[in-house]
Amino acid sequence: MTAYGSFPGARPRRLRVTPAMRRMVAETRLHPADLILPAFVREGISEPVPISAMPGVVQHTRDTLRKAAVVAREAGVAGIMLFGVPEDAKKDAAGTAGTDPDGILQVAIRDVKAEVGDELVIMSDLCLDEYTDHGHCGVLDAEGRVDNDATLERYAEMAQVQADAGVHVVGASGMMDGQVGVVRDALDRTGHEDVSILAYTAKYSSAFYGPFREAVGSSLKGDRKTYQQDPANLRESMRELALDLEEGADMVMVKPAGPYLDVLAKVAESVDVPVAAYQISGEYAMVEAAAEKGWIDRERAIAETLLGIKRAGADMILTYWATEVAQGIGAGR
Numbered sequence: 001m002t003a004y005g006s007f008p009g010a011r012p013r014r015l016r017v018t019p020a021m022r023r024m025v026a027e028t029r030l031h032p033a034d035l036i037l038p039a040f041v042r043e044g045i046s047e048p049v050p051i052s053a054m055p056g057v058v059q060h061t062r063d064t065l066r067k068a069a070v071v072a073r074e075a076g077v078a079g080i081m082l083f084g085v086p087e088d089a090k091k092d093a094a095g096t097a098g099t100d101p102d103g104i105l106q107v108a109i110r111d112v113k114a115e116v117g118d119e120l121v122i123m124s125d126l127c128l129d130e131y132t133d134h135g136h137c138g139v140l141d142a143e144g145r146v147d148n149d150a151t152l153e154r155y156a157e158m159a160q161v162q163a164d165a166g167v168h169v170v171g172a173s174g175m176m177d178g179q180v181g182v183v184r185d186a187l188d189r190t191g192h193e194d195v196s197i198l199a200y201t202a203k204y205s206s207a208f209y210g211p212f213r214e215a216v217g218s219s220l221k222g223d224r225k226t227y228q229q230d231p232a233n234l235r236e237s238m239r240e241l242a243l244d245l246e247e248g249a250d251m252v253m254v255k256p257a258g259p260y261l262d263v264l265a266k267v268a269e270s271v272d273v274p275v276a277a278y279q280i281s282g283e284y285a286m287v288e289a290a291a292e293k294g295w296i297d298r299e300r301a302i303a304e305t306l307l308g309i310k311r312a313g314a315d316m317i318l319t320y321w322a323t324e325v326a327q328g329i330g331a332g333r
């Protein structure tokens with residue numbers, strides 16, 4: 001009992017009584033500028049190709065990619081992360097299509113840059129997995145293992161051609177030891193000091209990547225457990241974080257987002273650089289599938305997952321819903 005005979009004396013529900021009140025006291029808010037749109041562009045197609053496991057997401061043609069970039073920019077989305085999907089015949093053991101100045105990703109970067117200029121932050125995936133006939137993120141040695149240091153040489157070449165094409169940010173996603181330092185050196189040596197590096201610092205070996213492999217036409221044989229992180233580990237991520245920052249990362253990322261909110265929160269507490277989180281294909285697919293079944297409210301589920309990622313400490317969120325959510329925010333929803 002309080003001194004005034006009233007119980008309970010504290011009534012937090014007073015701050016939840018109306019939508020306007022809840023909006024006013026909200027501690028976490030999504031803004032279109034928090035969002036980055038991942039987008040796939042496929043070589044040799046004349047119409048967009050739907051991705052069956054990701055309803056609403058497609059492999060773009062060059063033309064539809066340009067249009068998607070314009071729509072994202074108009075919605076206020078901060079950036080677009082580009083993934084190239086080459087023709088199968090162009091895949092080889094070294095992933096040479098990934099370093100061809102006229103490869104699909106480099107062409108797409110130039111297309112988007114010509115369309116939106118500097119009004120949208122253009123990001124590119126710096127990894128070999130889309131371009132190798134074995135589907136791994138690096139080149140293989142004679143025993144079939146990913147050769148870390150040989151792969152770094154390929155990443156240096158990729159960084160240069162992506163920067164030459166006009167990208168603003170390279171997303172170093174391969175999880176090779178030393179990748180950030182090698183990429184930073186390659187960019188600086190070739191006159192691209194202003195190109196930023198988004199380090200995929202904590203990229204876990206996850207079951208939730210399945211739909212993405214359809215999206216990029218992956219040729220993966222085996223798994224990536226020797227270079228992507230063990231889902232059981234957190235301290236390991238903090239070690240990776242320290243190394244990436246020491247090597248010159250401008251931004252850092254946790255991927256996936258939803259199952260690793262504890263890692264995201266720990267990273268966000270520990271750094272003074274921007275922190276990104278990638279809400280990956282499996283996270284997207286689960287919500288869309290459950291919503292299609294009528295089991296959950298789609299829009300509320302999307303908003304809740306994104307707010308959770310933002311609340312955990314993400315400054316930027318890569319999500320396939322980026323443009324839709326940004327348009328909704330702009331409409332006052």
